[in-house]
Amino acid sequence: MIANTKPHVVSSNHYLALAQRHLAAGFWSTDLHAGDFRPSGGFFAVLGIRERANFDIDDWVQRIVPEDRDCFLAGFPLARSGTGSSCDTRTMHEDGSIHWVRVHWEVSGWLSEKRLVGMVRLLDEERRIKDRARRDEARFRALLHATGDTFWSRDPCDSVYDFSSWQKLTGQNPREARGDGWLQKVHPLDRARAYARWQEDLSAGSRYESRVMLEYGDGIYREVTVFAAPVTLDGHNVVEWIGVVREDWKISGYRDVQDGQELKPSQLRAARAFLNWTVERTAAESGMSPTSIYRFEKGETKIRAVSERAIRAAFSSHGVQFFCDSNGLSVRLSDRVGLGPNCNATPANSGTDAGQRPRRGQ
Structure with missing residues (x-):
């Protein structure tokens, strides 16, 4: 055949x-x-x-x-x-x-x-898929705008990233923020803890959350919570990390002094008491002269806006923040920064006005 x-x-x-x-x-x-x-x-x-x-x-x-x-x-x-x-x-x-x-x-x-x-x-x-993606993106952006949160994203290799909102908040450009560079904007007292937690969750591909003092573009440290979550397409392999920065200092009801009220001598004295700083130490940290600080605290003169920002930046780097709330002006100390040694000030007697208690971090 x-x-x-x-x-x-x-x-x-x-x-x-x-x-x-x-x-x-x-x-x-x-x-x-x-x-x-x-x-x-x-x-x-x-x-x-x-x-x-x-x-x-x-x-x-x-x-x-x-x-x-x-x-x-x-x-x-x-x-x-x-x-x-x-x-x-x-x-x-x-x-x-x-x-x-x-x-x-x-x-x-x-x-x-x-x-x-x-x-x-x-x-x-x-087209339906693309329209749905654009609609979801628009909803997401609208939610961020409504909450005031700062969005960021990066891929596992850090080769693709979106840190434009981060730059507006901190003044740090995307190139500087890549990798672990963003940690340079975290207060030194929070940095090691934030880094260790980030490495742990990054390796495990799990949700990240860390409350830290973050340095803003004006040099002032403010309390925020950094959230991050992995994005997976198959439930296993992480293709991207996305995150937001929640500004806790706004949620707590406090408003930054720079929003409209000048620094008062009583505030400066309360801030020095929190850290047990002398006038000379305050002058060295802020770049001002001791004489100018003495005269300001006695009410004999005012200080320029640039000097006021330098003072607030110096104190904020050590965990002290100047705020105004519904009761007026006040000073508070982050709960991650202890009072200075031999400090005579306590939360009960360091208010900027008679009978007012300084507010501590939430």
């Missing part, structure tokens, strides 16, 4: 039908000079019309939403110059529904330079 050695041949029509059925696509070709237009069956299916003879480019243009026609027609001059192109258009089906279609075309290299070949493909599902 002789085995059948005749090769099995699959026609190109079979491949064409397979592509049109599974890719929701159709094919077409035309002679740019003679106007001979040849669409496939899948072409008519994508456009949502019945197959018919003598269908040409003009008939196709009439099926395109008027606002998209210029974009479609602009591709033909490119094709005549030998450049392929593509565009997305909305097409009107015979039932009146509108559908997105992507049109590709290029000059055929194996027929003749005069013939243009192309493909049309339905984009409805792709």
Whole structure:
């Protein structure tokens, strides 16, 4: 018995039908000079019309939403110059529904330079996915705007990142914040703890949360909570980390002194008492002269805005913050910074006004 050695041949029509059925696509070709237009069956299916003879480019243009026609027609001059192109258009089906279609075309290299070949493909599902992603992104951004939180993101290798909001908050540019650089904006007393927790959660791929004193762009440390969570596509492999910075100092009801009220001598004395700082130590930390501080505390003179910011920055770097709330001006000490040695001040007697208690960190 002789085995059948005749090769099995699959026609190109079979491949064409397979592509049109599974890719929701159709094919077409035309002679740019003679106007001979040849669409496939899948072409008519994508456009949502019945197959018919003598269908040409003009008939196709009439099926395109008027606002998209210029974009479609602009591709033909490119094709005549030998450049392929593509565009997305909305097409009107015979039932009146509108559908997105992507049109590709290029000059055929194996027929003749005069013939243009192309493909049309339905984009409805792709557009729905993209629209849903844009809507989710808009919702997310609106939520961040409403809460005032600062957003950041990075991939596991730290090669892709979005630290633009972080830069607005801290003044640290994205390049400086990459890797563990962001920790340089965390108060030194919180840095080791924040770093250890971050490395632990980064390795485990678990949710991160750390309450720290963060240095803002004006040099002042303020209480915040940094949150981070891994993003996974399959429940296992982390493809990205996203996070927010919650400004706890705003939530607690305190308002920064720089929002409208000047530093008072009583505040400065209370801050020095918290840390057991002498006038000379305060002058050295802030870059001011001891005489200027003496005169300010006695009410004999005011200090310039730049000097006031320097004073507040010096104290904030050691955990003391100047705030105003509904009761007026006050000073508070972060719960992560202890009172200075031999300090006579206590939360009960270091208020900036008579009978007012300084507020401690939450």
